[in-house]
Amino acid sequence: MNLAGLDLNLLVVFDALIQERHVTRAGQRIGLSQPATSNALARLRKLTQDVLFIRTEGELRPTPVAIALAAQIQPALGQICHALTPELPFVPATSDRVFAIGLSDYTAFLLLPPLMQYLGEHAPDIVMQVRTGERGKLLRGLDTGEVDVICGIFPEQTPWHNSQLLWQEDFVCVCREQHGTIRQQLSLEEFVAADHLLVSIAEDRVGRVDRFLKQQNLTRHIALSVPHYLVAPFVLAQTDLVATLASRVAYSLRQSQSLKLLPLPIPLKPFSVFMRWHQSHDNDKAQMWLRSRLSEISQTLVEGNPVN
Known part of the structure; x- marks a missing residue:
């Protein structure tokens, strides 16, 4: 069936007739006159090729075809009404979203x-x-x-x-408090000479530090590359590796993991x-x-x- 040629208002009339079992009351329910409702019923009968409602004493009795149609049309109309109903206020205190x-x-x-x-x-x-x-x-x-x-x-x-x-997030250089060679200051030479831990979400061995060093014709040795930030402080706490980490993560874990935080000897821009x-x-x-x-x-x- 081509819905473009179907008057969907007929479904509203059909639902009212199912509810009221009476032409006049069905029309009053949806704001139609009795003749307009009767005309819509005639069009429904032609569309479905079924009489749909049989006139009995005091009411219209739906045929088996009408009962079967109602089982499908009424939920569909309910979904349409729900979709068009204005959104209810969101109450977080009682929501289970x-x-x-x-x-x-x-x-x-x-x-x-x-x-x-x-x-x-x-x-x-x-x-x-x-x-x-x-x-x-x-x-x-x-x-x-x-x-x-x-x-x-x-x-x-x-x-x-x-x-x-x-x-925006800055970077700091992180190593364990008892690192064998790094003290309270870190020169560029010491930074490049150290064994590094790299956090790389891309799971590769090239970070923004390496791109900067390349511009200076320098390289560093990456001993370990991991895809997760939070494993890094725990590895650093038990090795002599150093890492360039987001400052908020480093500051949050420095005491529990006995970490030392040092300014980077290279000018890395913060990330957003x-x-x-x-x-x-x-x-x-x-x-x-x-x-x-x-x-x-x-x-x-x-x-x-x-x-x-």
């Missing part, structure tokens, strides 16, 4: 503890599902609806994604952490609430950064 957030271990380490503390106090039934993966996967997740929001380093510009800067979401969810009340919470938490990270 499941949010999917795309995070690396670095952003999860910084955002999840304060976020979950807030939820425990203000929205205890809300659930967070963390998704991870390389940047392309997380960006595609926004397009497919697998994730509501993603937080991380996203230099790509996508016109149908909106974004907000959360914070963004929150991104799909434009189609720009006015979604639940997602607006989540983005607001993440923004507030990020602001506390900026204000509490010991490097600033």
Whole structure:
């Protein structure tokens, strides 16, 4: 059947007739006159090639065809009404919404503890599902609806994604307190001569430090490359490796892992952490609430950064 040639208002009339079992009352239910309702019933009978309703004493009795149609048409009309109903207010205190957030271990380490503390106090039934993966996967997740929001380093510009800067992150050089050769100052020569641990989400052995050193005709020895930030401090604590790490992670773990933090002997620019979401969810009340919470938490990270 070609829906373009079908008057969908007939389905509304049919539903009213099923509900009221009376032509006049069905018309009153949907704002039609008795003749208009009778005319619509005649068109329905022609469309379905069935009488649909049999007149009995005091009411119309639906035929088996009408009963079968009602079982399919009434849920469909209900779904249409639901889709067109204005969105209800989002009440986090009583919501059991499941949010999917795309995070690396670095952003999860910084955002999840304060976020979950807030939820425990203000929205205890809300659930967070963390998704991870390389940047392309997380960006595609926004397009497919697998994730509501993603937080991380996203230099790509996508016109149908909106974004907000959360914070900027500096780098520090990190090694264990009892490192065999590195003291309280670190020269460029000592830095290049050390054995390095590299955090590379791309799972390669080239980072921004190496690109800078190449410009100076210098190289360093990378003894270990890992794809996760949070394993690095624990490896550093038990070896003489050094690493260039995001300052907030390093400062958070320096005491528990007996780490020494030193200024980098090379001028690395800070990197920016963004929150991104799909434009189609720009006015979604639940997602607006989540983005607001993440923004507030990020602001506390900026204000509490010991490097600033």
